[in-house]
Amino acid sequence: MIKTLFRYCSLRENAMGVMEEVCNICDASSKTRSHPASYLTDLNNLQNVTCWVSEPSTDYPYNVTLTLSLRKKYELTYISVQFCNRLADSMAFYKSVDFGKTWMPFQFYSTECQKIYDRNPNIKIGKHNEQEALCTNTHALTSVPNRVAFATLENRPSAFEFEHSPVLQDWITATDIRVVFNRLSPDQVTIDFIPVIIMCEYFYISPGADCERCKTFHLDRPWGRATSENANHCVGKSFLQFFLSRR
Incomplete structure (x- = not known):
């Protein structure tokens, strides 16, 4: 049974410019204290900065999943996920090229890549495996404590000749993106995404x-x-x- 009332915490900048943790109550039955999936929002809209909050879940292998339909084929060179709190400990990106019928790994993040995803975090990308999804240590990602940025062509040998590489052109093409949070430390996330029809x-x-x-x-x-x-x-x-x- 899903609880409708729980406590959650997020990082906020105080008057001194220092990040501090602030805790609140999320109540799914209250319009003013609920944080539904419809609150996933564009980070650039400063007039409407809202956060989606999932039910607290830290027990692997249970997960929280977000699926974003792009409605057509795109070549994705950069995916940014901004959390309202700290980064999830373990999360996986998947992509689809057939509008969600099938899925393939795109990128993994975890402090325990081998245990959670059975992935060696030290794999090197060469010409022979340019479409292999890597697993990166979450703690080594960035100095920004609540953001993950996935550059899809980074460290791919053919990136500098992308226009002549059908392998990489296929690698970054997607109609849908799925983000699976397998082991959560924060309970909130906003995603830089605008649903448009092009x-x-x-x-x-x-x-x-x-x-x-x-x-x-x-x-x-x-x-x-x-x-x-x-x-x-x-x-x-x-x-x-x-x-x-x-x-």
Whole structure:
């Protein structure tokens, strides 16, 4: 049975600029003291800084899971998770490329990688394993006590030639992200995420949500990925131009 009333604590900056722990009561039955999942919010909106609070849970293997649907394919180079309190002790990132039908490991964080995730924290990434999910010691992450930042291409050998690496292009592509908190020390988290629906900018010549093909009459050259030097626009004539040229 899920409790509706429990105590939780968070880090706050006091008038002297020092971070201190402040404790409150979370009551799921109270509108003013509840912290539902709808409180996951964009960190950049300073007018609406709210925190989602899960029920306290520290007993592995029980977990708290967040699943974020991006609604289309994105290439993710950076994922930032901001906690209202300290970092979770052990958490795992998973990604899906088929809108949540299947999941694959993306990144692990834990003070005990081997015990919690059966992962060697000292694995080195080479050309042969550029799509391997690593496990990083949570305490070695950052000087910021309540933030984790996952750079998906960091320490991947082909990162500097990303535009020519189908392996890494596939590695950072996702339609959904799942964050699993396996062993929690804090009870709150906010995630830097804005749900939006994005269409291809040149939909009229590159149909499909991801601009993944060229439209009829725009096939003068094969479809190609955009690069930092060339947008690789589809080239051709519109139906009207084609019709007029045939008259």
